[in-house]
Amino acid sequence: MTDTAVNRAVPSDLPGLPRQRGCPFDPAPGYARLREQAPISRISFPGGGSGWLATRYEDVRAILADPRFSSRLSTAAPHVRPAPTALPEQPLPGALLRLDEPEHARYRRPVMRAFTVKRVQRLRPRIQQIVDERLDAMERAGGPVDLVAELALPVTSLVICELLGVDYDDRDTFHGLAGRLLAIESSPEQAQQARAELASFIAALVAAKREQPGDDLLSALIAEGDADPDSPLTDIAVTVLGSLLLIAGHETTANMIALGTLTLLESPDQLAALRSDPALADRAVEELLRHLTIIQFGLVRAAAEDLTLRGQSIKAGEYVVASLPSANRDPGLGIADPDRLDITRDPAAHVAFGYGPHQCLGQQLARAELQITLTSLFARFPHLRPAVPADQLPFRDDMIVYGLHQLPVTW
Numbered sequence: 165m166t167d168t169a170v171n172r173a174v175p176s177d178l179p180g181l182p183r184q185r186g187c188p189f190d191p192a193p194g195y196a197r198l199r200e201q202a203p204i205s206r207i208s209f210p211g212g213g214s215g216w217l218a219t220r221y222e223d224v225r226a227i228l229a230d231p232r233f234s235s236r237l238s239t240a241a242p243h244v245r246p247a248p249t250a251l252p253e254q255p256l257p258g259a260l261l262r263l264d265e266p267e268h269a270r271y272r273r274p275v276m277r278a279f280t281v282k283r284v285q286r287l288r289p290r291i292q293q294i295v296d297e298r299l300d301a302m303e304r305a306g307g308p309v310d311l312v313a314e315l316a317l318p319v320t321s322l323v324i325c326e327l328l329g330v331d332y333d334d335r336d337t338f339h340g341l342a343g344r345l346l347a348i349e350s351s352p353e354q355a356q357q358a359r360a361e362l363a364s365f366i367a368a369l370v371a372a373k374r375e376q377p378g379d380d381l382l383s384a385l386i387a388e389g390d391a392d393p394d395s396p397l398t399d400i401a402v403t404v405l406g407s408l409l410l411i412a413g414h415e416t417t418a419n420m421i422a423l424g425t426l427t428l429l430e431s432p433d434q435l436a437a438l439r440s441d442p443a444l445a446d447r448a449v450e451e452l453l454r455h456l457t458i459i460q461f462g463l464v465r466a467a468a469e470d471l472t473l474r475g476q477s478i479k480a481g482e483y484v485v486a487s488l489p490s491a492n493r494d495p496g497l498g499i500a501d502p503d504r505l506d507i508t509r510d511p512a513a514h515v516a517f518g519y520g521p522h523q524c525l526g527q528q529l530a531r532a533e534l535q536i537t538l539t540s541l542f543a544r545f546p547h548l549r550p551a552v553p554a555d556q557l558p559f560r561d562d563m564i565v566y567g568l569h570q571l572p573v574t575w
């Protein structure tokens with residue numbers, strides 16, 4: 165898929181993706197008007213060219229489930245990056261986010277087995293232990309502490325490191341790489357360099373585990389590839405899968421922990437409801453995921469053929485942005501007052517984890533980490549509060565994954 169079709173004659177004064185938030189907990193206000201008046205609209209991209217923006221829940225789900233929309237994009241995040249990186253035309257084996265069916269399912273299936281509800285259930289005691297140790301350390305240090313550096317990142321990083329068999333002592337390396345991969349302003353060279361460094365870091369690990377297997381997912385995937393001549397799990401595929409899991413497995417949930425904590429601290433009635441009934445944790449997490457939708461710029465697909473969407477004709481090769489934050493605030497989601505945070509409501513069928521064949525593979529793990537961390541944190545520190553006013557906090561408007569760069573708290 166190339167950019168050529170994208171550059172067909174379009175008006176030069178097209179708006180860009182709505183990005184200017186009014187409130188740090190809500191998507192840009194522009195989405196509400198688009199949902200009503202122009203649910204499939206044309207937008208310009210910061211690095212040149214244009215595409216389409218889908219803002220309604222129904223359309224976002226339809227696009228993400230429709231095989232006529234491909235994930236094999238030749239450009240990374242063209243809707244937000246001023247200088248989008250060109251990706252290789254041919255996705256690497258195991259690059260789940262860039263593969264279409266049926267190839268995608270061949271790589272997803274073996275990994276999926278490690279992240280089922282049942283498997284994650286078995287991890288819960290260990291997650292609880294990790295969270296408790298971090299809370300002990302916070303208590304010993306005394307406030308104020310940065311909740312991102314002392315709790316959110318360590319918990320999610322330790323869990324994914326133990327699962328994959330990555331040494332937690334290497335966290336500075338992969339935290340730095342995640343930052344470079346997810347920053348909108350990263351130049352194509354910086355992003356490419358970060359991708360290459362991540363791949364060689366994991367490739368070295370795969371080579372070491374081939375010599376000396378451990379009780380971890382990377383070793384299990386290598387063994388599965390060796391045992392079955394029809395398996396797609398070559399060392400390259402395991403390296404690519406491992407790279408994706410390491411980054412996706414810590415950065416997203418860490419940001420949800422920090423932003424979810426702040427949201428509850430800023431909504432005292434909601435926090436009081438959770439404190440008085442910790443059994444609400446499951447609902448609270450679901451509602452926070454919906455309300456905050458940290459994959460803030462949505463997901464991009466490319467039309468694999470000419471097609472029509474709500475009367476708009478979309479040409480093969482054109483990009484379509486499926487706005488997850490907008491879909492999750494759409495009255496079409498079927499919940500009352502979707503802009504209101506209500507942790508007691510029946511969980512909505514939100515799209516914070518995407519939808520369709522690429523729907524988040526780690527969602528059960530993310531839920532478990534969020535439920536355990538939030539309930540334990542608020543139980544341990546009844547007087548937890550931000551150490552600086554909310555309007556002085558560094559929100560991640562500059563990153564693909566929204567959240568907070570730091571969250572100083574005290575108690």
Ligand code: HEM
Nearest residue numbers: 260261412413416417420459516517518522524525526530
């Ligand atoms: C709150 C936390 C998380 C959020 C909001 C989130 C969100 C998402 C979304 C929206 C997608 C769909 C991408 C697409 O369709 O193009 C996705 C895919 C994915 N996520 Fe997550 N994620 C979270 C946590 C995790 C964790 C903990 C892991 C790993 C253990 C993980 C691993 C993955 C992988 C491997 C994919 C690619 C799946 C595929 O293409 O088949 N995610 N995630």
